[in-house]
Amino acid sequence: MSTAHLVVPGTGPVPVTYTDSGSGRPVLLLHGGAGPFSVAGFAALLSAADYRVIVPVHPGFDGTPRPAGLTTMAGLAAVYASLLRELGLTGVCVIGNSIGGWIAAELALTASGMPGSPVSSVVLVDAAGLRVDGAPVPDFFSLTLDKVAELSYFNPDAFRIDPAAMPPERAATMTANRAALLDYAGTGMADPGLRDRLPAISVPVLVVWGAADRMIPVEHGKAYADGIPGAQLRMISDAGHLPQLETPAELLAAVGEFTAVTWQPRQGGPRS
Template identity: 40%
Template sequence: MSPSLPTDLVVTEAGDPAARIALVLHGGGGPQTIAPIVAHLAPTFHVLAPTHPGWNGTSRPDDIDSIRALAAAYLARLQEDGGNNVVLVGSSIGGWIALEMAIQAAADERYAGAIGAVVNIDGVGAVVDGEPIADFFSLTPRQLAEVAWHDPDRGYMDPAALTDEQRAMQQRNGATMLALAGRAMSDPTMLERLQEIEVPTLVLFGASDRVVTPAYGRQVAAAIPNGRFEAVNEAGHLPHLENPTATWPTLDEFITAQ
C-alpha cells in the first residue's frame, strides 16, 4: 500500500480544470519559490502545486519518511484523481521527487500513461562522482546565497529581518527536509535507476548554480534515456526566480513538443 497524503494537504490550483495537468513540486524553500512557474503555466495547463507534507505548518504522516515515500503518495493521488499524461515540473528537491515519480511510474503498470514528461529544475537526489551536492544544512544564510544565486546580494535573506514566526517556520521546514531528503540530499541508487525513466525529461540548470553544478545536471540528463540538458545563463539554483525571461523559452519549447 502506498503512503497516504495528509487530509490537510494544501494544493494551489490555477488554470483551466479541463486542461492537461502540470504538477509543480517545490524545493526546500517552500511553495513560494515555485509561484512564478505556477503563474507561467496557468494559461495553458491545469496547474496543481501541493505544499509538501510538513512544510509551512502542515502535517506529515509517519509513513511519509523519505522522498521515495512522498513520490509514491503523489503517484497514488494522481491515479485516484484520474491524472493522465501529466507534466511534472520540480525545483531542487521537487526535481528529485519528479524523477522518483517517473521511475516508480515506469515500474508499475497501474501508472501506465500517468506521466507524460518531466522537467527537473536544478534537482538534487543523485550521487555524481566529482560533483558533490553542497552541504545545505551547514551553510549560513550568506553562504547559501553565495552557492544558490548568480547574484548573491539578491538572494541573501538577513535573519535579523525575519520575525520570530518566520524563523520558527524556516526551522520546521528545514527539519522536514532533513527527515525526507537526509543530510546528503541524495539517494545512492538514483543515478543508476534514472535509466528506467520512459518519458522525455528536461534537466534545466542555472549556469551559476553551486548547490548542484551544471556538470552534475549534465550527468543526470545523460543517465536518462530520453533526457536533455539545458543551462540558463545568469541564474543559480532557482533560474525561474532569478532569470525568468531566459528560463521560459526553454521550458515552453520542451513542454510544447511533448
C-alpha cells in the same frame, strides 16, 4: 488552498495541501527545500500560459502535517501519483526544482514501469538526488543564510535574507521546513542508488540547469541527462539553483518548447 485526503499504499492516510490554478495542459509543480513560496510566482506564469498547475506542499512544510512513516522521496512520489489519480489527471508534465526534481525523477521511474500512469513527461530543474564523484553537494544544514545565497544564485545580492529583519513566524516556518527537509533528504541530499536506476526511465525528460548553481553543481545536471535515455539538457547562463526565481521567462520558454513536443491532446482530466 485545498486539501486532498489520500490513502497511499505503503504509507496510509496522507493529507496533502495544494493549489490548483489555470486551465489547459496539466502540470504538477514541485517545490524544493525553500518551500512552496519559491515556485508560487512561476506557477502564476504557467497558469497565464494555458497550463493547469497543481502545486502541492510537501507534507511537513509550511506547518502541514506529515505522517511519521513518510520520510523518503520515493514515498513523496507515491503520494503525488495518488494525488494526480484523485484529481482525475492524465498526461501530466511534472516540473520539480531541487528536492522537487528528485521527487520528479522518482515519479518518472514509476511512470516508466506503470501502464496508465498519470505522468507523461518530466522537467528536472537543478534537481537534487544524485551522488557525483568530484562534484559534492555542500551540507546545506551547516550553512548560514548568507552562504546559501552565495551558492544558490547567479546574483546573490538580489536574494539575501537578513535573519534579524525576518518576522518571527517566518523564522519559525523556515526552521520547521529545514527539519522536514533533513528528514526527507538527509545531509547528503542524495540516494546513492538513484543514478544506477535512471536508465529505466522511458518518459520524455528535460533537464534544466542554472550554470551558476553551486548548491547542486552542473555536473549533476549532466549526470541526469547522460543517465536518462533521450533526455535533453538545457543550460541557463544567468541563473543558479532556482531559475524559476532568477530567470522565470527563460525557464517558461524551455518548458513551453518541451511540452509543445511531448504533450498529447485530449489529456488532462476534469477538475474534481
